[in-house]
Amino acid sequence: MPKSFHKTIQVTADDLDDLNHVNNVRYVQWIQDIAKEHWQEKAPIELLEQCIWVVKSHYIEYKKAAFLNDSIEIKTYIKESKGALSVRVVEMHDKESKQLLLKSKTEWVLLDTKSNRPIRVSEAIIAIFK
Structure with missing residues (x-):
């Protein structure tokens, strides 16, 4: 399993x-935000x-829906990379109940x-990201 970012x-x-x-x-904004944060935290400045x-x-x-004042744990990792494409998974869980709220798969292109x-x-x- 690849290293995840939380x-x-x-x-x-x-x-x-x-x-x-x-x-x-x-949710889409949070998916994009955690991907960007993961990249910015792990990649060296030259990259x-x-x-x-x-x-x-x-x-x-x-x-499952999330509501006001809920705490959401967000986890992301890179599932695979090939050519200019990288597939990133994001999962969101309710922090208290641990129930899965959302799972996404995003294809990102490196430019x-x-x-x-x-x-x-x-x-x-x-x-x-390994």
Whole structure:
């Protein structure tokens, strides 16, 4: 199993939709946020300057709603990388009950920051997340 990256967030009123549970758009934001935080924490500065990730696709399976003041544990890891593509999994669990709230799979494409063209995910980048 690859190394995972974790964080906990607290649901606020700004996260809620008209049904008073976490808005789907907020979940997508959290999926993107943890991916970016993981990359920025683990990658050396030279890679941060040379490379940027963009989303190709999201697949999200919603399992259970979260509500105001819930604590959510978010975990992410890289499932696989091939060519310029990297598949990242994000899971969100209710911190108290440990129930799965959401599981997502996102395909990210690695771009060169100067040309904005796709580049191969190097062995050096793969090693960061093993």
